[in-house]
Every structure is written in C-alpha cells, then in structure tokens.
Amino acid sequence: MKKLKLAFLGAGEISDRFMVMAQKLQDVHMCAVFSRHKKNAGIKAEKYGIQRYYDDYKEMLKMERPDAVVITSPHSLHAEHAIACMKAGAHVLVEKPVATSFCDAKKMAAASKKYKKLMMGLPFDLYPNYTRSLDFVKEKYIGKITSAHSELSFSGPPRDNWYYDKKIAKGGAMLDVGCYALSRLISIMGPVKRVSSFVNTLIPMRKLAGGGKIKPSVDDSVVMLLEFEGGVFATVKADWCHPFLENYTVIYGRKGAVYINADGNPLIVKTDADIKGIKANFRNLDNCYTPSGFPEFDANNDILGSFIDCVREDIQPVYNAEQSLHIMEVMDKAYLSARTGKVQTITTGFKIWWNKEKTIQNFKKEYV
Numbered sequence: 001m002k003k004l005k006l007a008f009l010g011a012g013e014i015s016d017r018f019m020v021m022a023q024k025l026q027d028v029h030m031c032a033v034f035s036r037h038k039k040n041a042g043i044k045a046e047k048y049g050i051q052r053y054y055d056d057y058k059e060m061l062k063m064e065r066p067d068a069v070v071i072t073s074p075h076s077l078h079a080e081h082a083i084a085c086m087k088a089g090a091h092v093l094v095e096k097p098v099a100t101s102f103c104d105a106k107k108m109a110a111a112s113k114k115y116k117k118l119m120m121g122l123p124f125d126l127y128p129n130y131t132r133s134l135d136f137v138k139e140k141y142i143g144k145i146t147s148a149h150s151e152l153s154f155s156g157p158p159r160d161n162w163y164y165d166k167k168i169a170k171g172g173a174m175l176d177v178g179c180y181a182l183s184r185l186i187s188i189m190g191p192v193k194r195v196s197s198f199v200n201t202l203i204p205m206r207k208l209a210g211g212g213k214i215k216p217s218v219d220d221s222v223v224m225l226l227e228f229e230g231g232v233f234a235t236v237k238a239d240w241c242h243p244f245l246e247n248y249t250v251i252y253g254r255k256g257a258v259y260i261n262a263d264g265n266p267l268i269v270k271t272d273a274d275i276k277g278i279k280a281n282f283r284n285l286d287n288c289y290t291p292s293g294f295p296e297f298d299a300n301n302d303i304l305g306s307f308i309d310c311v312r313e314d315i316q317p318v319y320n321a322e323q324s325l326h327i328m329e330v331m332d333k334a335y336l337s338a339r340t341g342k343v344q345t346i347t348t349g350f351k352i353w354w355n356k357e358k359t360i361q362n363f364k365k366e367y368v
Contacts, residue, residue: 003029004308007064007090009057009081010072011035011044014095018070019048024299025308032064057081061088068311070304071095074162076170079104086117093307096122097179097331098324100170105328109321118310120317121324123183124303128294129266130184133251133258134354136291137188141271142253144368145361148189148234150181150249156220156240158209164216172218174199174331178238182327183319184249184260185226185234190356191349192330194227199338202241224334230361254368256287267291323350 006022008015011033022028030050034057035041041053054060061069061084068091071081079099082092098121099105112119136142154177162168163176186192202221206214220240227233239246248262256271259282268280270288277291299305310317326348333344359365 001027001312003027004068004311005029005031005064005066006308007031007060007066007069008033008044008050008072009060009069009085010095011040011053012072015044015070015072018072018093018304019044019050021299021302021304023048025305028308031066032060034060058084061085061090066090068093068308074168075175076100076168079108082108082119083111086111086115086119089115089117091118091120091307091311093120093304094122094324097175097328098122099328100175102325102329102332105325105332109325112321118307118317119321119324120307120310120319121321121327122303122319123180124306124319125184125187126301126306126318128297129260132291132294133260133267133269134188134356136258136269136271136275137251137360138357139253139360141256141269141273141275142251142258143255144253144359144363145189145230145232145251146254147232147252148185148250149237149252150185150234151237151239151246152177152180153237153239153242153246154244155209155242156206160208160212160214164206164214164218166217169218171331171335172201172216173220173238173240174222174334176238177240178222178224178236178331178334179327180247181236181238181249182224182330185236186323186326186330186350187318187353188249188251188356189226189228189232189234189361190352191326192226192228192346194343194345195224195330195334195337196343197222197224197334197337199335222334224330226330228361230363232361265290266294318353320350322348326350 032052034054038055045053069085070093072095085092157163199219200221222238224236249260251258259268277289280288280290282288337344
C-alpha cells in the first residue's frame, strides 16, 4: 500500500493527540508540521520524528504536497486554513469547532465540493459506547423518542490563553464544548428544526487553576432548547463553570431511556424488553442494564484512522462537511437567539448515517 503523506497545520497541545494516533497507523508518513512560531514546530517535529517543519503553511503545502492535513490551529483560522489545504489538493481533518461562524462553514463546505476533497469535521462520536447505544434507540426498547438532553460542562480551560479572548476564539463554552454535546445529539435525533438559547458570561472575573486572574470576553454558560422532527424537544448545556466534569447524553422514550456515559457508566439502557447484558443499579430505576456486545476499537477505528480510511477509499466520512455545516448553523443561530430573544429556524440538514427507525419520532399515526 502506498504511504499516505500527512501534514499537521498547528503545533499546539491538541496536535499531540493526532500525532500519537498517526504513529499507530500503517503506511502513514508524517511529512511536515507548521506553527506560526518555527521553534514550536521544530519541537513537535523532533518529538515525533517528523522530517520537516515550517512557519509558513502555504510554503509547507507547496513544498510537501501532502495527501491530507490535520488542522489544529486556533478556531477562527480553521476556515482559512482548511480552504487553502483543499485548494492545494489535500483532504482535511479539522479540529472542533469546524469554524467560528455559519458563513465560514459554508465557504468550507463549498470548497470541499469545488475541489473534490474530503472535509471531516470534529467532534467525532464513533466510540464503542456510542455506536452500541444506537442498537437500543428503537421503539422495541424505549418506545418513541419523547425528549433528550446532552451536556459537556467543566470548570473551564486552566490557562490564560486565546480560548478566553473573543478577538481570537470568537466564542467560548458554546464553540469549545457545546459542539460535542450537540454533535452527539443530532447524530441520533437528526437535523434540528429550530433553536432558542440563553448565553452568558457568568464569571466575568475568573480565577484560573494556576492562580492567575483574568477577565474573559467570551461566553462561559450556555443552554440551548432544540426542536427536532415530530416536535420533539431536547436541551443542550455547555458550561465552563462546573466544579467537575459532566459529559453525557440521554435519549428518553415513552417506555424507557438510553444513557450514554452517564454517572461513570459507558452505556445504560432502561427498558422492559429483554437485552443481553448485566442488570445495573442505576439511579434507583428499575430494569436498567449494561449491554454486552460492544464493538472492538483500535487505532484504525479512531478519529484519524477513520479519516485516513475515507481518504484511501474515496468515501465521505460520517462527520462530513454537510453535518459540520449543520452543527455550525445551530451554534451560530443559538448565539443569535440569545442576542435577540427570538427563536431561530435552521435551514441546513444532513443525511442520518445510521439505521434509524423512520417512525420513532412520529406520534400522529398511533396511540402511545
């Protein structure tokens, strides 16, 4: 198999995650890394055995001609960098959030189509507990879906960096962690129809973990109310003010529920139906189970492995430009809703990539 040339646009802390993943993949050649500060690029190149490093990403693209690029630059630069990479002939994996505005996301999606290059946007949810949960989001187990909640909250970034600066980051908790909670929800529920939101900077004078003090210019507390197909409502919470990590999703049905990553449990299914698994003591609820049969997972199934497979097979990834664009529109219009106090209609959609039952959010044809 021909080696795939992989470059890295961004040498910050998050880039390590993808460089470690790349080391575990066969026939992937890490050819170059870019940072605005060449010293930082050099440090990463030496650490991971990358041959060349640059402080000019356009020069890197011209000289290296990579097959694919992992983009981990600051959020507000994702659009510029992704479009340049696709124009130069490279497929792109873009860290979250895919962009900082709906306008930029539309330009990225258009570039993907124009240059016929794959654009995979994070967040990525295809971990065993998530993919196994889809087997139980069915009327047989939980009845019709009646509501849902998804959350990712923690105490906030520990260091005084660009995350807290609106001029660079463009947004705070919404863009940083709200995209994760939203992604998990829409992959199950489908496209959002309408959004209403409250967005706040709850802590305007913040003490950091290391003892520093700052005055953030971005949001740190977000609640979204979403309307899905069938009139089903769901809530999303994204917060930088929590004393501990809260990171879970729950899908409520008329007869049961599916809890993903709740209270330290990878997956809990509350159902009266028979399933293969172990009965669980969960929130003092009856008939809760930890299912068996979780799929195997290795580096080839992880974020970068999945992306590389799509590049090699020339197939669209699950988290493609269309789904990334939808997530960005929802967040963009959640900000608009918070500013105006008005419910916002969502105009984009995406194709649900798993075998979801067509009637599970339809309440008009039978008594439930």
